[in-house]
Amino acid sequence: MCQMFAGQNPARYEYVTRRLRLNGQSTSIRLERAFWGIVDQMAEKDGCSTPAFLSKLHAEVLEQHGEATNFTSLLRCACTIHLGELEQVPQPGASRIAAE
Numbered sequence: 001m002c003q004m005f006a007g008q009n010p011a012r013y014e015y016v017t018r019r020l021r022l023n024g025q026s027t028s029i030r031l032e033r034a035f036w037g038i039v040d041q042m043a044e045k046d047g048c049s050t051p052a053f054l055s056k057l058h059a060e061v062l063e064q065h066g067e068a069t070n071f072t073s074l075l076r077c078a079c080t081i082h083l084g085e086l087e088q089v090p091q092p093g094a095s096r097i098a099a100e
Contacts, residue, residue, distance in 0.1 A: 011033060012032070012033055012034045013032045013033070013034060014032065014033050015030050015031070015032060015033075016030070016031060016032070016033050016036055017029070017030045018031075018036070018050075020050075020051040020054065021051065021055070022051075022054060022055050022058045023055050023058060023059055023062075029054070029071070029072055029075070030072065031072060031075060031076070035075065035076055035079050038079040038082060038083065039053070039054070039075060039078075039079065041082070042078070042079075042082050054075075057074075057075075057078070058071065061074065
């Protein structure tokens with residue numbers, strides 16, 4: 001079983017740093033490549049660019065909690081929530097496959 005995890009392409013968990021502006025402040029965020037792919041999907045689903053999505057999320061965190069002590073960890077957790085929601089969405093043909 002661990003081979004599925006250990007045998008993955010190292011490029012998936014390679015760190016990628018992106019420089020962007022969060023609500024007018026220049027910053028950089030360092031995440032694993034796989035997480036950036038998920039963040040990009042979440043932004044697309046929200047109908048905006050990744051920097052705009054991250055700014056919106058950051059602003060909401062500031063509004064609710066007053067600060068974002070570890071924004072990159074928050075992003076990773078948001079990715080797991082997003083993936084969990086995808087699992088709950090019925091997939092086309094899923095009921096047909098289950099019935100066979």
